[in-house]
Amino acid sequence: xxxxKVLAKAAMIGALSFAMFNxxxxxxxxxxxxxxxxxxxxxxxxxxxxxxxxxALEDAKRQATEQAGVLITATSVVADNELSQDEIVxxxxxxxxxxxxxHKVEVVNDNILKYSVTVRAKVDKNNDDLLKSITDNKKRLAxxxxxNNELRREYDKVQREMAALKERYATASPAEQIELKxxxxxNNMRFNATGEFEKGNAFYxxxxxxxxxxxxxxxxxxxxxxxxxxxxxxxxxxxxHRLTEATADFDRAIALDRAFAGAYNNRGIIAADRGxxxxxxxxYTAAIAANPRFAEAYNNRANAYAATAxxxxxxxxxxxxxxxxxxxxxxxxxxxxxxxSQNRMDEAMxxxxxxxxIAPDYADALYNRAALYYTLGRYVDAYPDAQRAAELHPxxxxxxxxxxxxxxxxxx
Numbered sequence: 001x002x003x004x005k006v007l008a009k010a011a012m013i014g015a016l017s018f019a020m021f022n023x024x025x026x027x028x029x030x031x032x033x034x035x036x037x038x039x040x041x042x043x044x045x046x047x048x049x050x051x052x053x054x055x056a057l058e059d060a061k062r063q064a065t066e067q068a069g070v071l072i073t074a075t076s077v078v079a080d081n082e083l084s085q086d087e088i089v090x091x092x093x094x095x096x097x098x099x100x101x102x103h104k105v106e107v108v109n110d111n112i113l114k115y116s117v118t119v120r121a122k123v124d125k126n127n128d129d130l131l132k133s134i135t136d137n138k139k140r141l142a143x144x145x146x147x148n149n150e151l152r153r154e155y156d157k158v159q160r161e162m163a164a165l166k167e168r169y170a171t172a173s174p175a176e177q178i179e180l181k182x183x184x185x186x187n188n189m190r191f192n193a194t195g196e197f198e199k200g201n202a203f204y205x206x207x208x209x210x211x212x213x214x215x216x217x218x219x220x221x222x223x224x225x226x227x228x229x230x231x232x233x234x235x236x237x238x239x240x241h242r243l244t245e246a247t248a249d250f251d252r253a254i255a256l257d258r259a260f261a262g263a264y265n266n267r268g269i270i271a272a273d274r275g276x277x278x279x280x281x282x283x284y285t286a287a288i289a290a291n292p293r294f295a296e297a298y299n300n301r302a303n304a305y306a307a308t309a310x311x312x313x314x315x316x317x318x319x320x321x322x323x324x325x326x327x328x329x330x331x332x333x334x335x336x337x338x339x340x341s342q343n344r345m346d347e348a349m350x351x352x353x354x355x356x357x358i359a360p361d362y363a364d365a366l367y368n369r370a371a372l373y374y375t376l377g378r379y380v381d382a383y384p385d386a387q388r389a390a391e392l393h394p395x396x397x398x399x400x401x402x403x404x405x406x407x408x409x410x411x412x
Contacts, residue, residue, distance in 0.1 A: 031071050033096070035063035036118040042166050044111050044177075045184040053103060054195060056117040058155060061098065064121045068092035071123050083141075090145040094205065096121050144205075150228060151198050158191045193222035197229055204236055212236040227257040234266060243270050261291035268300060277304045295325035299334065306338060314338055329355040329362050340372055348372055356385075363392040367399055374402065379409040 037059025041052035069085070069092040083091070100120040108114050165187065169180050200215035216233035223229050234249030250267035253260050268283030284301035287294055302317035318335035325331065336351030349372055355365035366389040373382035386403040393399055 031123040033064050033067045033121045035060050036116055039115045041113045042111055046181045051188040052115040056115045060117045060119045064119055065092045068096045068123050086149055087141055087145045090148040095123055154194045162187050190222050193219045209236040209239040227253040227260050231263045259290045261287040261294050265297045272304055277308050280304045293324050295321040299331050327358055329359040329365055333365050333368055363389045379406050382406050
């Protein structure tokens with residue numbers, strides 16, 4: 001995950017194919033799912049019922065998510081996009097709601113207990129807007145997919161390690177068994193930490209940044225060497241305006257992974273927020289070096305150049321960003337604003353028009369185009385843009401002031 005930030009007025013911004021159904025649908029009712037996960041606990045390895053239940057629950061949730069993925073491939077929203085299987089599963093994690101569990105324990109032998117957890121969940125019939133917002137935003141979808149895959153790999157790694165411990169225990173010497181028990185305890189701690197990491201991501205996506213930071217901190221007890229964990233907690237701290245702590249986490253993420261483009265970008269934004277544009281430019285440059293296709297880093301470096309009156313460098317970076325992401329309305333607005341400030345009106349208008357074509361209700365694009373029309377004396381053209389911007393953000397003083405000025409010119 002990373003923060004995006006744009007210069008536009010009043011706006012601030014982290015394959016396998018599948019067969020499509022012949023007739024995409026939009027379901028009329030909630031779809032319910034039931035799935036059962038199991039885990040065989042070996043009491044000789046100091047495993048606890050709580051940890052065994054958590055592992056069975058994770059298995060059940062994974063199966064339910066895969067079932068939900070099958071369901072959402074049939075929706076008209078998802079069917080309009082060519083998604084990989086990993087992307088479908090990542091989307092499913094966002095629209096699946098769990099609401100019930102049943103637990104069962106069976107004795108297999110003197111040492112082994114079978115833990116089963118059955119979950120009930122539903123895919124909400126009213127999730128089309130959420131599905132569309134995820135599938136249409138390719139960067140958000142890619143980030144969700146990457147993080148979901150990372151968590152699954154971590155879960156799988158922990159499970160494989162536990163299975164290996166159990167296999168070794170059967171033929172181990174008494175001294176070796178003591179060591180294997182200690183490793184089992186550490187394995188359970190890592191499993192629980194991965195669960196907290198997953199919770200943190202879920203809280204973050206819902207906008208509950210305080211709970212996200214708390215979950216990430218619990219996960220850090222065992223996953224302190226995860227650059228992604230520190231980056232994610234840094235993002236949560238950023239949204240909580242705890243900038244010192246956010247910076248420390250981005251520092252840690254970069255120390256662990258010198259090629260972590262997102263962490264450089266995020267740290268650069270904090271520097272820019274503090275007015276330290278030279279430091280921000282340094283971090284954005286490092287982000288671009290790590291990922292030359294990082295459009296947001298080009299955009300953010302351009303913002304920093306613009307803030308320090310380095311307009312030619314800003315223009316070059318905005319253009320570089322658009323070569324990568326021409327459908328990004330915010331970048332078009334930013335480049336248009338550079339041209340506007342230099343009285344390059346035709347070029348400014350072209351980029352404002354492009355931004356509005358991409359995002360017809362993007363208030364900053366409408367406001368800036370209305371301001372340009374006003375400057376050109378085209379008050380009739382300016383009016384609908386200014387009116388719509390004010391409707392979208394009725395409490396924005398700048399939007400309302402511009403609308404009042406246009407009305408005065410038109411005597412409305």
